Amino acid sequence: MPLNELKAVDYLKLIRKREISVEQTVKDILKQIDRLEQTLKAYLYINREGALQEAKAIDKKISSGEDIPPLAGLPIAIKDNICTKGIETTCASKMLKGFIPPYDATVIKKIKEAGGIIIGKNNLDEFAMGSSTENSAFQTTLNPWDITRVPGGSSGGSAAAVAAHEALIAIGTDTGGSVRIPASFCGIVGLKPTYGRVSRYGVIPYASSMDNVGVLGKVVEDTALLMNIICGYDDYDSTSADTPVPDFLLSCREGINDLKFGVPREFFGPQVDIEIKEKVKEAINKIEQMGGKLEEISLPYSEYSFPTYYLIVSAEAGSGLARFDGVQYGLRIEDNDNLEDMYKKTRSKGFGAEVLYRIIMGTYALSTGNYDDYYLRAQKVRTLIRKDFENAFRKVDLLVCPTSPELPFKKGRQQKDLLAQFLPDAHIIPVSLAGLPGLSLNCGFSKKVQLPIGLQIIGRPFEEEKVLRAAYNLEIELKEVNSVQPNFTFNSVSG
Amino acid sequence: MLDDIVIGLEIHIQLLTKAKIFCNCSTTYFDQEPNTHTCPVCLGLPGSLPVLNQKVVEFALKTALALNCKINQTNLFHRKNYFYPDLPKAYQISQFDQPIAINGFLEIVPENSRTGRTIRVNRVHMEEDAGKLIHLERDGQIVCSLVDYNRSGIPLLEIVTEPDICSPEEAIAFLQKLRTMVQYLEVCDGNLEKGSMRCDANISIRESRTGALGTKTEVKNMNSFRAIKKALEFEITRQRRLLERSEQVLAETRRWDEASGKTLSMRSKEEALDYRYFPEPDLPPLTIEQSWIEQVKNNLPELPEQRKERFVIDYKLSNYDAQRLIEVKSLGNYFENAAQYYQDYKNLANWVLGELLRCLGEGNIAIESCTVSSNDLVELLQLIDNKTISGKMAKGIFEEMFKTGQSAADLIKKSGITQISNEAQINDIINKVIEDNPETVQDFNAGKEKAIHFLVGQVMKHTKGRAQPDLVLNLLKERIDKNS
Numbered sequence: 001m002p003l004n005e006l007k008a009v010d011y012l013k014l015i016r017k018r019e020i021s022v023e024q025t026v027k028d029i030l031k032q033i034d035r036l037e038q039t040l041k042a043y044l045y046i047n048r049e050g051a052l053q054e055a056k057a058i059d060k061k062i063s064s065g066e067d068i069p070p071l072a073g074l075p076i077a078i079k080d081n082i083c084t085k086g087i088e089t090t091c092a093s094k095m096l097k098g099f100i101p102p103y104d105a106t107v108i109k110k111i112k113e114a115g116g117i118i119i120g121k122n123n124l125d126e127f128a129m130g131s132s133t134e135n136s137a138f139q140t141t142l143n144p145w146d147i148t149r150v151p152g153g154s155s156g157g158s159a160a161a162v163a164a165h166e167a168l169i170a171i172g173t174d175t176g177g178s179v180r181i182p183a184s185f186c187g188i189v190g191l192k193p194t195y196g197r198v199s200r201y202g203v204i205p206y207a208s209s210m211d212n213v214g215v216l217g218k219v220v221e222d223t224a225l226l227m228n229i230i231c232g233y234d235d236y237d238s239t240s241a242d243t244p245v246p247d248f249l250l251s252c253r254e255g256i257n258d259l260k261f262g263v264p265r266e267f268f269g270p271q272v273d274i275e276i277k278e279k280v281k282e283a284i285n286k287i288e289q290m291g292g293k294l295e296e297i298s299l300p301y302s303e304y305s306f307p308t309y310y311l312i313v314s315a316e317a318g319s320g321l322a323r324f325d326g327v328q329y330g331l332r333i334e335d336n337d338n339l340e341d342m343y344k345k346t347r348s349k350g351f352g353a354e355v356l357y358r359i360i361m362g363t364y365a366l367s368t369g370n371y372d373d374y375y376l377r378a379q380k381v382r383t384l385i386r387k388d389f390e391n392a393f394r395k396v397d398l399l400v401c402p403t404s405p406e407l408p409f410k411k412g413r414q415q416k417d418l419l420a421q422f423l424p425d426a427h428i429i430p431v432s433l434a435g436l437p438g439l440s441l442n443c444g445f446s447k448k449v450q451l452p453i454g455l456q457i458i459g460r461p462f463e464e465e466k467v468l469r470a471a472y473n474l475e476i477e478l479k480e481v482n483s484v485q486p487n488f489t490f491n492s493v494s495g
Numbered sequence: 496m497l498d499d500i501v502i503g504l505e506i507h508i509q510l511l512t513k514a515k516i517f518c519n520c521s522t523t524y525f526d527q528e529p530n531t532h533t534c535p536v537c538l539g540l541p542g543s544l545p546v547l548n549q550k551v552v553e554f555a556l557k558t559a560l561a562l563n564c565k566i567n568q569t570n571l572f573h574r575k576n577y578f579y580p581d582l583p584k585a586y587q588i589s590q591f592d593q594p595i596a597i598n599g600f601l602e603i604v605p606e607n608s609r610t611g612r613t614i615r616v617n618r619v620h621m622e623e624d625a626g627k628l629i630h631l632e633r634d635g636q637i638v639c640s641l642v643d644y645n646r647s648g649i650p651l652l653e654i655v656t657e658p659d660i661c662s663p664e665e666a667i668a669f670l671q672k673l674r675t676m677v678q679y680l681e682v683c684d685g686n687l688e689k690g691s692m693r694c695d696a697n698i699s700i701r702e703s704r705t706g707a708l709g710t711k712t713e714v715k716n717m718n719s720f721r722a723i724k725k726a727l728e729f730e731i732t733r734q735r736r737l738l739e740r741s742e743q744v745l746a747e748t749r750r751w752d753e754a755s756g757k758t759l760s761m762r763s764k765e766e767a768l769d770y771r772y773f774p775e776p777d778l779p780p781l782t783i784e785q786s787w788i789e790q791v792k793n794n795l796p797e798l799p800e801q802r803k804e805r806f807v808i809d810y811k812l813s814n815y816d817a818q819r820l821i822e823v824k825s826l827g828n829y830f831e832n833a834a835q836y837y838q839d840y841k842n843l844a845n846w847v848l849g850e851l852l853r854c855l856g857e858g859n860i861a862i863e864s865c866t867v868s869s870n871d872l873v874e875l876l877q878l879i880d881n882k883t884i885s886g887k888m889a890k891g892i893f894e895e896m897f898k899t900g901q902s903a904a905d906l907i908k909k910s911g912i913t914q915i916s917n918e919a920q921i922n923d924i925i926n927k928v929i930e931d932n933p934e935t936v937q938d939f940n941a942g943k944e945k946a947i948h949f950l951v952g953q954v955m956k957h958t959k960g961r962a963q964p965d966l967v968l969n970l971l972k973e974r975i976d977k978n979s
Contacts, residue, residue, distance in 0.1 A: 238547065327580045
């Protein structure tokens, strides 16, 4: 088997047994990238020389008998809205074309210190705004399962890369589903931890109060493995939490007899695709067979999630993205009459349509006279949504539901129907508003066209351990699912 | 028409913390190479996040408590959104509806006034300073604008008064008192010229009869007490003239132009920006425990007011002298250091407030860099008291000490200018003076007591001030008595 097809946990075992080399793994990944990238377009930057150099250096250390670092040269793909020192970081925006951060995000620093290798930077919806990765200013990433469809978004590049074995594992970000939706659409595991669990320092913000760093892995264990490295309090992020970090990899292998699962009625309504509903229900039955207890619960305020979310993220984005003004870095339109003209031209040309929509809406929502009606009200509803979950979690430990109510959709749909882009986010956004951990696990495929179906497991704040444990146990039950792989013959079709 | 002046002040002070408000960069940026005191945070680079420096909170607490404010135990930071190249994030992290402190006051006694006044403080809040634009000009035209971010993220405290101030003199009295206070608290150096203390003023004219408030203008860009006084005076006159002609005062922001001595319109209220304040999502709410407030309160240093009272009681100084001595903390310290070794406090105060301040003022020198130490001054005063030199000689010696940094004893030894206390030597001169001024001697004999002072003066002149005046007087009287 080519080494790029390994799970991260198996890779580590083989490295420790000195049965494979880091260099060969990186080479196999680069080979796969060369084979598929022209079609898939998951990467904005491939760190060829850098990754090979690192790989050789780590191999040398290992062969000289030095201690093997925890990640032992594990090649990791990074979403391109996370600052990597010396490597261009664009947020898939013309605005940041050519921006080379002088510093590493905390999550990158931790990965490097643990001996991880950055294999490249992944495509995304511009500034992480979108759920199809079609909003990238540079390229459209395709779904490895069906290249006429989108990989989900906004971490679509990362999810497609992992699903297509162009990386062993990836780091994404999730503000309103941007890790979970692409994980679901690409048939892999995607975990958005509790807000504050992973430092946001160096993550270029979309909406500060909801941005999370998340992991996209081939299997649950891989996700747990990387969580062990990236979690924890950071002096550079005041919103990061000083909460103990358990050994997720160890604890996820325990049983689930003690866990009680809630099934939120609202997430199984008519909006959900029949095939999805069927597969998720089958998985829920398996949970019961394994000893998990089930209870139907209700999240009545979740129906207000979308306007609440859209107002808050737009307001924060409108402010957070104001710094892209052409003064210090990134794009500047030089042909201008004066300062104001420079701002206007630079920002009008630098941002894509979706980003501009949100900035304009956010600016409106925060303007004098509108603040109370929009931003403040949205914050109040956010509290109600959070309370919904608190009530539910008094009765149960975890919630299970479909990750997305619809299957991966055809590319180009968004151009026809602007609002349709939010359809996949219905079950995802309430979790983001409440700052809870949520994981998407593949639980089967649709029949006609073989498209992955994701199941979301939601936990209490800082109970990723239970989320991962439930997911790991369910994954074993669903092992026939995991043996299915995408068909990569498309490269010859389009190549 | 009778009217009242209504003034409210907004004062920004830069806090003397070692690090900036949201990062670890050093705050000693003045006169440094541009952009050498910066990091991803104060440059507002994408992905960087603010972390609140707890020292800033402590300094804010100190100031707020000294201003008799109520401390808000739950603080929020807000984003103030606007575009300008010196503002790297395009928003300033400031405080809005939950600032650190509200409802304080400061008692002031304006110059030439006997009665004190209470000026209420509306609020005190923490925020970050912006960078600085540098414009390169050629032939009077701006050809290039550069940005220096060294100042970006310097901690600021904004202090807003109620519109309780009724005259430019009161405004100055408030600012001087505030400046002395922050210097005593060691939270700010209070330097208006360097911009570590900055003041904007809101001014309007109220009709006394009806009490109807006038439209206010905001005046900015005043970089010294003198400028503030002149700007306020100008603005009051300008508004009064408009009102006298039944014209309208426009609600606007005006800029003090030092060169022309006028306030000029910057922007009208309609052009005012909508800052779209909203809670800063990158900083959690700040909770200030009661115990922290108590701790800061208990550790407040002696404040100017308290020191003044102590000076009046301990050193038996007049209110006026005490006030002048405490106004600059280091001057008060200088006095106190000297007072440990020299107990004629009144004389000491006269020297500090007289000769010392005069020399410092002439050389535009800060007391900290004064070449005459408090010990040096004490030595000089002791030399007067033991009659080695006269008071008059001492003044000349002090100037030399100030110029050269040498001690009084050294200077005296070098030039041999000790006092002449040799009676024989003085008597020779007295004989000559009496010979030269027979009329004056006659006048004295005729009962004109004052005439003798002229003769003393003549002796002093001949000895170049080196004779001991008391001795000269006695010897003169003796001699005239003998002669008559």
